[in-house]
Amino acid sequence: xxxxxxxxxxxxxxxxxxxxxxxxxxxxxxxxxxxxxxxxxxxxxxxxxxxxxxxxxxxxxxxxxxxxxxxxxxxxxxxxxxxxxxxxxxxxxxxxxxxxxxxxxxxxxxxxxxxxxxxxxxxxxxxxxxxxxxxxxxxxxxxxxxxxxxxxxxxxxxxxxxxxxxxxxxxxxxxxxxxxxxxxxxxxxxxxxxxxxxxxxxxxxxxxxxxxxxxxxxxxxxxxxxxxxxxxxxxxxxxxxxxxxxxxxxxxxxxxxxxxxxxxxxxxxxxxxxxxxxxxxxxxxxxxxxxxxxxxxxxxxxxxxxxxxxxxxxxxxxxxxxxxxxxxxxxxxxxxxxxxxxxxxxxxxxxxxxxxxxxxxxxxxxxxxxxxxxxxxxxxxxxxxxxxxxxxxxxxxxxxxxxxxxxxxxxxxxxxx
Amino acid sequence: xxxxxxxxxxxxxxxxxxxxxxxxxxxxxxxxxxxxxxxxxxxxxxxxxxxxxxxxxxxxxxxxxxxxxxxxxxxxxxxxxxxxxxxxxxxxxxxxxxxxxxxxxxxxxxxxxxxxxxxxxxxxxxxxxxxxxxxxxxxxxxxxxxxxxxxxxxxxxxxxxxxxxxxxxxxxxxxxxxxxxxxxxxxxxxxx
Numbered sequence: 001x002x003x004x005x006x007x008x009x010x011x012x013x014x015x016x017x018x019x020x021x022x023x024x025x026x027x028x029x030x031x032x033x034x035x036x037x038x039x040x041x042x043x044x045x046x047x048x049x050x051x052x053x054x055x056x057x058x059x060x061x062x063x064x065x066x067x068x069x070x071x072x073x074x075x076x077x078x079x080x081x082x083x084x085x086x087x088x089x090x091x092x093x094x095x096x097x098x099x100x101x102x103x104x105x106x107x108x109x110x111x112x113x114x115x116x117x118x119x120x121x122x123x124x125x126x127x128x129x130x131x132x133x134x135x136x137x138x139x140x141x142x143x144x145x146x147x148x149x150x151x152x153x154x155x156x157x158x159x160x161x162x163x164x165x166x167x168x169x170x171x172x173x174x175x176x177x178x179x180x181x182x183x184x185x186x187x188x189x190x191x192x193x194x195x196x197x198x199x200x201x202x203x204x205x206x207x208x209x210x211x212x213x214x215x216x217x218x219x220x221x222x223x224x225x226x227x228x229x230x231x232x233x234x235x236x237x238x239x240x241x242x243x244x245x246x247x248x249x250x251x252x253x254x255x256x257x258x259x260x261x262x263x264x265x266x267x268x269x270x271x272x273x274x275x276x277x278x279x280x281x282x283x284x285x286x287x288x289x290x291x292x293x294x295x296x297x298x299x300x301x302x303x304x305x306x307x308x309x310x311x312x313x314x315x316x317x318x319x320x321x322x323x324x325x326x327x328x329x330x331x332x333x334x335x336x337x338x339x340x341x342x343x344x345x346x347x348x349x350x351x352x353x354x355x356x357x358x359x360x361x362x363x364x365x366x367x368x369x370x371x372x373x374x375x376x377x378x379x380x381x382x383x384x385x386x387x388x389x390x391x392x393x394x395x396x397x398x399x400x401x402x403x404x405x406x407x408x409x410x411x412x413x414x415x416x417x
Numbered sequence: 418x419x420x421x422x423x424x425x426x427x428x429x430x431x432x433x434x435x436x437x438x439x440x441x442x443x444x445x446x447x448x449x450x451x452x453x454x455x456x457x458x459x460x461x462x463x464x465x466x467x468x469x470x471x472x473x474x475x476x477x478x479x480x481x482x483x484x485x486x487x488x489x490x491x492x493x494x495x496x497x498x499x500x501x502x503x504x505x506x507x508x509x510x511x512x513x514x515x516x517x518x519x520x521x522x523x524x525x526x527x528x529x530x531x532x533x534x535x536x537x538x539x540x541x542x543x544x545x546x547x548x549x550x551x552x553x554x555x556x557x558x559x560x561x562x563x564x565x566x567x568x569x570x571x572x573x574x575x576x577x578x579x580x581x582x583x584x585x586x587x588x589x590x591x592x593x594x595x596x597x598x599x600x601x602x603x604x605x606x607x608x609x
Binding site for chain 2: 002004006167168171172173174175268269270271272274275354355356357358
């Protein structure tokens with residue numbers, strides 16, 4: 001059924017349709033509306049046979065999800081930013097134990113300085129935690145990916161993180177098609193665990209594993225993700241058959257066939273990128289874009305195929321590795337091993353800074369002239385940076401940086417965008 | 418694509434206003450996107466929300482930088498925020514005030530290259546009358562339906578009904594309907 005609703009609410013509906021048996025969560029912006037919505041559905045009885053557990057922290061949220069999943073039920077949680085960091089140890093345990101938990105990450109920056117707005121620093125910090133990571137472009141895709149995520153997670157025995165841009169998607173009202181319970185039931189069978197904590201047939205889970213077997217266990221985790229490279233597109237194809245729309249998969253290309261310049265990005269910014277691609281195509285520029293949905297496993301093969309005939313690739317990232325540069329760029333570079341083309345990393349949208357068509361157009365035109373640095377920070381205000389560096393040079397006891405910058409630029413509430 | 422930016426203060430319902438506009442457009446079979454500004458959202462602080470309406474799916478995720486219409490819930494923002502930034506020439510401005518354009522010192526906006534179409538609705542007064550609280554949102558949406566030609570009053574009423582429980586919705590709808598009637602009289606006066 002078509003609805004005009006908030007992204008968080010659409011996701012809550014998708015989770016409810018997936019018949020979770022345990023939901024445990026701790027509130028943190030911008031994810032909160034999702035679990036609030038689910039809490040209401042459990043309370044008013046519209047989500048049946050599901051226990052909603054208010055926990056005391058994100059660490060507890062993931063720990064309860066691990067316990068529930070190990071006990072053989074479908075478990076779900078959601079978090080953002082510092083919440084994801086606080087649960088980090090348990091995040092690794094969930095994947096190490098092979099438990100098919102599904103978690104939404106409402107993507108938000110990581111402090112300090114504290115910032116509640118969107119970028120990808122949180123989920124990227126967990127990119128090597130052994131979870132599958134899928135990034136949604138729209139609220140429709142966020143809804144669809146959650147239903148697919150349970151299928152993928154339970155088939156492989158591997159947790160799945162569905163990442164959606166905080167505020168930009170979680171708080172956006174747009175049109176979504178909410179499937180029926182019958183459609184979801186036909187696509188997603190009841191959970192049949194591979195492993196279960198059962199007093200009738202006791203097993204150990206989480207044993208100490210020494211050097212004699214640790215490598216093999218870790219290799220098998222890698223092997224599982226490589227199998228996901230086949231499973232993710234297969235599940236997306238089945239989804240399309242059952243629901244009549246394409247969602248998910250490993251990657252999606254947009255007007256890349258004869259493109260000299262291809263822009264690579266994750267998540268909702270792809271919509272804005274496509275608008276710019278269309279506008280530039282209209283002026284004769286040979287440009288296209290590539291949206292990576294599956295960041296873990298990283299689809300080296302299909303990314304290589306999609307990019308190999310381009311002259312240059314611009315990787316637009318909402319995060320970066322401090323002291324190194326791009327994170328997504330590393331994967332893209334691996335995918336292009338042995339292929340000679342110009343590659344640029346652009347860090348954009350940090351802490352909720354708007355990524356505008358105007359800035360992207362200028363950026364892509366500079367890329368076409370190969371006039372970009374290896375690493376560019378989009379719309380970086382160099383005046384502010386110079387001023388602060390100079391201030392710190394002049395005064396040994398220069399005080400806290402972030403606060404000094406805020407004082408320097410004055411009120412921010414009056415700006416648009 | 419028609420783009421609307423709503424300015425107000427935290428707590429006045431700026432975000433709900435944009436959401437209801439998007440629901441109203443959806444009910445007319447159109448594509449719509451509403452989202453809050455990513456600025457500070459403390460009670461009383463200047464806040465913004467955005468709404469886009471189009472006949473095809475909306476992919477753009479940037480804030481509304483070149484609005485076709487502005488809705489200003491609180492005229493004290495006129496001297497604090499760069500409200501008119503990016504507003505297209507001939508763009509629509511709907512202000513909540515019980516004063517005239519001249520009294521607000523905004524007559525110059527209607528002339529020159531900008532040619533803004535400025536309308537004023539006493540939305541807080543209407544809210545006090547019908548809802549009993551200074552919540553100007555519904556009245557402004559009713560006024561917007563009359564002035565913009567983008568939405569029908571019935572759709573706005575349905576969106577208000579979707580948002581609030583019945584007793585609160587009824588009061589807000591009464592405010593919206595009176596604002597619509599006031600604005601229609603103003604529109605007809607211009608065309609007469």
